[in-house]
Amino acid sequence: MLLKDLISKNKILFDLLKNVPDKILNHNVNGISENSKNIKNDYIFVAIKGFQINGSDFINEAKKNGAFLVITDKSEDKTVISTNKISTRLVYTILLASFYNKQPKEIIGVTGTNGKTSTVEFCRQLWVQAGWKAASMGTLGIKIENGLNKSFLKSPKQNLTTFDPDELYKELYLLEHQEISHLALEASSHGLDQFRLDSVKFTGAIFTNLSHDHLDYHKNIENYFHCKKRLFTEILKNNSSVAINIDDDFGKRLFNEIKNDKHIIVTFGKSSDADVKIISIKQNNQNIDLILEYKNKIYNSTIGMIGEFQSYNVVAAASICIALGIDANLIFKSISYLKPARGRMEMISSTHNNSMIIIDYAHTPEALRYVLNSIREIAKEKIITLFGCGGDRDKEKRKTMGELAKEFSDLVIVTDDNPRSETPSNIRKDIIEGCPNAKEIPDRNKAINYAISKLQKNDFLLIAGKGHEISQTIGMETLPFDDYTVAKESIKNIEKSKEAD
8 A cells, every 4th residue: 555545535644744755655555563673664663652662762773674654743853754743642543544444334332440341242242143243352352253153262462451553453454354244342541542542433332330440540530531531522423322321420421421412322220311221130149130121111131140230231232232223122132141251250160069259350449349249149158359459550449449358258368460560568468458357378379279278158259350361460470370270270179189088
């Protein structure tokens, strides 16, 4: 693709590059990158100023590697294009979207503090049941159905909720080529703030909820909310489909701020003002009986999951399907067949004493409260909670999570999560301020084995914080680690020892 063709359909790119020499405009573009080490012959290099590294320091390296065009925010070098007031991150996103110029027809963005991963997966499953080729994209990677109706998961290159632009737009292009018509995509606050999603051709969006998280990045909850709001006010085009949880205070606020915009909005929740009303959520052992009302008609469903918050994720997915114009009767029948996402209230039965182990990604105070409250509703005996907090992340939430674990649990075990570059003992100390009587076991493997050894008949063990993750980052090292595998192995060893007795 020639540069002049690449920029021809976008006003920002055209205005930025229209005055470059004809030789450059007629140059073939083989690729685009923000990483100078990935630059090859006939590439465009976009020098982005990051939080730790400034791309401008690598312009010479990019040129040596074959960059024929360099773009940065500001430069005195006349061979470099300066964006001036336009964000280089935005320019980078637009360039990539123009280069990988195809995307699935229906793309729904799901944003909120909790529930994004489950909601995109529920959307995908509902669309597959309706007969479309569908995919979900986010924390778990990319999930699609193959020709034999078997789920196929493609892991992301980086552990990001919203992919980096170079991976994101390439994957959108590939999904369209695989004839995926419907895609549900996790829209993180970081991804929205950094313009990664600005060139995604969204046809709709879901707001799940908003609570304390990522304040190390956003500084305060107001900034955090405005990043989420960007999806609805700056990225969505007119006549898009929107689903909003109006039981959430920020969801209600969002609805009031955009209700006069030209969107098809379906609200959901227990509120009497909700379009899809949650009349009743009754938790049984491993099922939820859900009663909903839509347009004065009552719908009864049973879903094979635990947790009131999972019901909200199911209803969020159902609501966006209705906003997209899918028949409500079909959707409400289909939700009974939904299955939870990996590492989201994932249940493991401990066969020797009828106890239950649950693996969940809960790593925020609100998510931990949701999960523990759901377990308390059905727990007959003790609740054991095992968790840690990630290093180099929001420190304020650690004590609060400790307090919540103490409030809802009979035994709290504090262990390591992904300490990253922080000293692990300092992270555990912050948590234990909120639960002074907790058992501290730094090694997560030993902690899980200890917790399972303490399970008695009908007890519940919650292993929280890592969910689907299959690695643990300690210092500069990333090591294989999977809560689910460790728990299953521990149960197996206990069973063997009991047989030997």
